[in-house]
Amino acid sequence: MYKALPFFIFGLTILLIPSSVWAFGSSSTNYTLDAEFGNWAGSKSSTNYNLTDTGGGFAVGFGSSANYGTGSGFQYVLAEIREMTVTLSSNSINLGTLSTGAVTTASNSIEVDTNAAGGYQVTVLDDGNLRTGAGADINDVSGGTVGLGSEEYGLATSQSGQTITQDASCGPDPDNASAITTSAQLVASSSLPIEDDATILCYSASISGSTSAGSYSHVLTYITTGTF
Amino acid sequence: MKKSLDRMLKRTVAILVLLTIIALPFSFNKDVQAASHTAISDTLSRLQDTTTANHTIQFDLATAWDDTEALVVDFVDGDGFSTAGFANTEAEDFDITWEGAEQTIVAAGGCSGAAIEIEVTTVDTTTDTFTFTRCTGDADSAANDTVVIEIGTNATAGSAGNDQIVNATSSGSKTVSLTGPTSGDSAQFALAIMSGDQVTVSATVDPSVTSSLSASTCTLGTLVSSAINFCSYTNTVSTNATSGYASTIVENGNLCSPSVAVCTNTVDDAAGDNDVDQASEEYGVSSNDTTGTQDIIDSTGCDDSGVVEAASAITTSAQVYADSGDGDTGPVSGAVTTVCHSASVSGTTPAGSYSHIVTHITTGTF
Numbered sequence: 001m002y003k004a005l006p007f008f009i010f011g012l013t014i015l016l017i018p019s020s021v022w023a024f025g026s027s028s029t030n031y032t033l034d035a036e037f038g039n040w041a042g043s044k045s046s047t048n049y050n051l052t053d054t055g056g057g058f059a060v061g062f063g064s065s066a067n068y069g070t071g072s073g074f075q076y077v078l079a080e081i082r083e084m085t086v087t088l089s090s091n092s093i094n095l096g097t098l099s100t101g102a103v104t105t106a107s108n109s110i111e112v113d114t115n116a117a118g119g120y121q122v123t124v125l126d127d128g129n130l131r132t133g134a135g136a137d138i139n140d141v142s143g144g145t146v147g148l149g150s151e152e153y154g155l156a157t158s159q160s161g162q163t164i165t166q167d168a169s170c171g172p173d174p175d176n177a178s179a180i181t182t183s184a185q186l187v188a189s190s191s192l193p194i195e196d197d198a199t200i201l202c203y204s205a206s207i208s209g210s211t212s213a214g215s216y217s218h219v220l221t222y223i224t225t226g227t228f
Numbered sequence: 229m230k231k232s233l234d235r236m237l238k239r240t241v242a243i244l245v246l247l248t249i250i251a252l253p254f255s256f257n258k259d260v261q262a263a264s265h266t267a268i269s270d271t272l273s274r275l276q277d278t279t280t281a282n283h284t285i286q287f288d289l290a291t292a293w294d295d296t297e298a299l300v301v302d303f304v305d306g307d308g309f310s311t312a313g314f315a316n317t318e319a320e321d322f323d324i325t326w327e328g329a330e331q332t333i334v335a336a337g338g339c340s341g342a343a344i345e346i347e348v349t350t351v352d353t354t355t356d357t358f359t360f361t362r363c364t365g366d367a368d369s370a371a372n373d374t375v376v377i378e379i380g381t382n383a384t385a386g387s388a389g390n391d392q393i394v395n396a397t398s399s400g401s402k403t404v405s406l407t408g409p410t411s412g413d414s415a416q417f418a419l420a421i422m423s424g425d426q427v428t429v430s431a432t433v434d435p436s437v438t439s440s441l442s443a444s445t446c447t448l449g450t451l452v453s454s455a456i457n458f459c460s461y462t463n464t465v466s467t468n469a470t471s472g473y474a475s476t477i478v479e480n481g482n483l484c485s486p487s488v489a490v491c492t493n494t495v496d497d498a499a500g501d502n503d504v505d506q507a508s509e510e511y512g513v514s515s516n517d518t519t520g521t522q523d524i525i526d527s528t529g530c531d532d533s534g535v536v537e538a539a540s541a542i543t544t545s546a547q548v549y550a551d552s553g554d555g556d557t558g559p560v561s562g563a564v565t566t567v568c569h570s571a572s573v574s575g576t577t578p579a580g581s582y583s584h585i586v587t588h589i590t591t592g593t594f
Binding site for chain 2: 081082083084085086087088090091092093094095096097098104108112114116118130132134136138153201203205207208209210211212213214215216217218219220221222223224225226227228
């Protein structure tokens with residue numbers, strides 16, 4: 001028995017030397033935590049789905065504030081499912097009957113949820129100017145605001161720091177707006193994962209006495225891209 | 229004493245054996261050496277479900293893309309993406325750059341030995357998977373190089389692409405995976421497919437036209453054979469009629485004395501030469517709308533400086549004297565036209581007080 005003891009101790013030591021990072025490892029520099037304690041976990045799939053899951057973790061889930069976004073739990077670290085959803089509150093904006101006596105405004109919103117580490121960007125572009133079937137159009141806004149009695153039309157966003165100018169109130173003067181073009185312009189963004197990030201999109205127009213009568217329309221396309 | 233030591237040793241050995249059994253599974257855990265690409269994005273031209281879209285996939289390589297290594301882009305089959313039309317024989321549907329350097333994309337089996345070739349090795353339209361392989365012997369990328377893959381008609385380097393991926397059939401978050409190019413490298417990203425990615429903006433501008441005469445009387449004064457008498461007023465028109473407007477003038481009868489209703493004498497209308505000559509019994513009207521050609525002749529000044537003044541006869545039929553045609557077609561705001569009435573008499577023109585009424589009608593063409 002005495003002779004066997006050193007072999008047991010030696011064997012145990014060899015086995016316990018961590019030759020690699022274990023399941024519950026971590027790293028530094030930019031820090032990666034590769035696992036957590038869970039009661040059950042696994043990877044499942046069928047023809048129509050793939051699923052990884054864990055249970056029993058503490059405080060799992062996604063959380064964010066103005067300055068951070070974080071995902072807690074095994075799924076967010078090892079088997080995080082990249083996600084991004086975007087919702088437009090309305091797919092039509094009717095500015096109604098434009099007049100020389102008022103700047104008309106209308107709004108909808110776009111809401112983004114994503115766990116993309118680098119956040120998201122929403123761009124907007126149009127298929128041409130606001131126009132009639134006969135070829136008349138309403139001029140794009142110039143100078144940053146839609147002026148009363150001027151033939152101008154444009155878009156503003158509730159977010160600051162975008163290509164499209166900001167108008168936090170959408171309605172009261174001044175009616176800030178940027179021209180919408182056929183080139184994509186940034187209208188909303190986040191540099192972090194974010195939840196329920198709603199941006200108000202404000203459309204404003206005014207006409208002059210020489211703006212052609214008619215029914216005007218154009219189509220805007222919103223593209224959201226996550227950076228994972 | 230010895231028995232006690234033996235018992236202690238036996239217990240110790242038993243504990244060590246137990247610990248060994250517990251620790252054994254952990255000792256076989258090995259590092260997963262997989263690395264993940266970073267800063268991954270895919271910008272689509274459309275996010276609408278079941279709609280064709282171009283893809284621009286960008287990411288920073290976790291490790292270098294060496295020759296013979298393959299990168300796989302996999303759109304989850306169950307999400308309903310359709311890659312029908314793509315094939316590994318159609319390299320034109322793909323562009324790939326790293327660090328901004330355009331790589332030459334070749335069809336399967338097309339590696340020629342040129343320096344910067346990437347082969348479209350396989351396209352599986354069932355699993356919606358694309359495999360791109362760096363050709364043998366070609367230069368490796370550096371680790372962390374930024375790779376951009378364009379799939380669709382946005383792939384315009386060389387021959388332009390002519391196929392596009394059809395978006396998933398339902399809205400929501402859809403996962404796409406990248407595998408390789410270095411063994412163990414992988415990444416996933418998500419696309420936000422929408423049930424409606426477009427907004428139709430509409431507005432209406434109601435039709436309008438206004439016309440305002442500066443005066444409702446025009447007094448020529450006492451006509452004499454030694455001069456041409458004039459009077460004038462303006463018609464100011466604003467309209468948003470797309471095709472502009474036309475203003476016409478019509479009379480209720482010739483310039484008569486004592487009145488049109490009881491017309492004993494008239495001043496003759498301007499003759500067909502469209503002017504009023506001094507000392508001739510003539511009366512007519514002109515306008516200063518010199519753009520285009522109207523029924524009423526253009527004014528030559530509407531003053532008394534000459535012996536001849538352009539003028540057309542006013543009749544009971546409407547004649548256009550101002551419009552927005554011929555070069556100034558379209559809406560106008562505050563377009564002012566001066567209407568000039570002129571008359572002269574001869575020695576035989578009966579004395580009397582002459583008058584008539586002219587009516588102005590402005591019509592917009594919307």
